Amino acid sequence: MEEFLQVGAIANTHGIAGEVKIYSMTDDIMRFKKLKEVYLDTGRERMLLHVVSCKFVKNQPVLKFREFKNINEIEPYKRCGLFVSRDQAVPLGKDEYYIADLIGLKVLREEGSYLGELVDVLQTGANDVYVVKMEDGREILLPVIRDCIKKVDLEQREIVVHLMKGLLDE
Structure with a gap:
């Protein structure tokens, strides 16, 4: 079984303060409100990021990470996947599977x-x-x-x- 589960990907930047719009890959987009940390897959490594804030713009999650202060720092990571460890995944119901x-x-x-x-x-x-x-x-x-x-x-x-x-x- 996979150790990490993908919950989304960085779709685009949002403003100049380092916020990003997230393409959600989860059934429950409200899970982003409770998200404290996430792993960014850069293609070379998985980087641990800490979620500072979450808001929704047109029903799309917009996250701010402690590690990025402005648009220039986060820009290279557009289209990179966001993962959570299995213990941070949303619990499944009966007959539900990742x-x-x-x-x-x-x-x-x-x-x-x-x-x-x-x-x-x-x-x-x-x-x-x-x-x-x-x-x-x-x-x-x-x-x-x-x-x-x-x-x-x-x-x-x-x-x-x-x-x-x-x-x-x-």
Whole structure:
């Protein structure tokens, strides 16, 4: 399992005092209000940053970090990812999973045969959609609904699915 979970990325600067607009990658944008520290992935290292303030502009989080005093200091980090350690992550409910934990899981049919590997999760609003890459290179989209996703086992690193009629032309 990943030690760090991505909660967002620096989208752009905001003003000249070193504040940044955040592209949120979490279901709960209000989590940024409670955020005390975050790790900035510079591409070379993960830098620990301390959140001084958080406000929202047009429903987008705007953060100020203690480590950056002005726009010139933060500008080079636009488009860099922001991560939290797993112990700082928002707690999950029953049958909820972090996307980072799902990527790479084996996907099996109900009878046990191998279908493919989970390569992406699309968040559509109504329900998520699992993108499964099959052995022949094709991708199949599986809606994350009870009729289709029967079991997610993070310990065994596998997902058991029921292929609904019309999902796979065989």
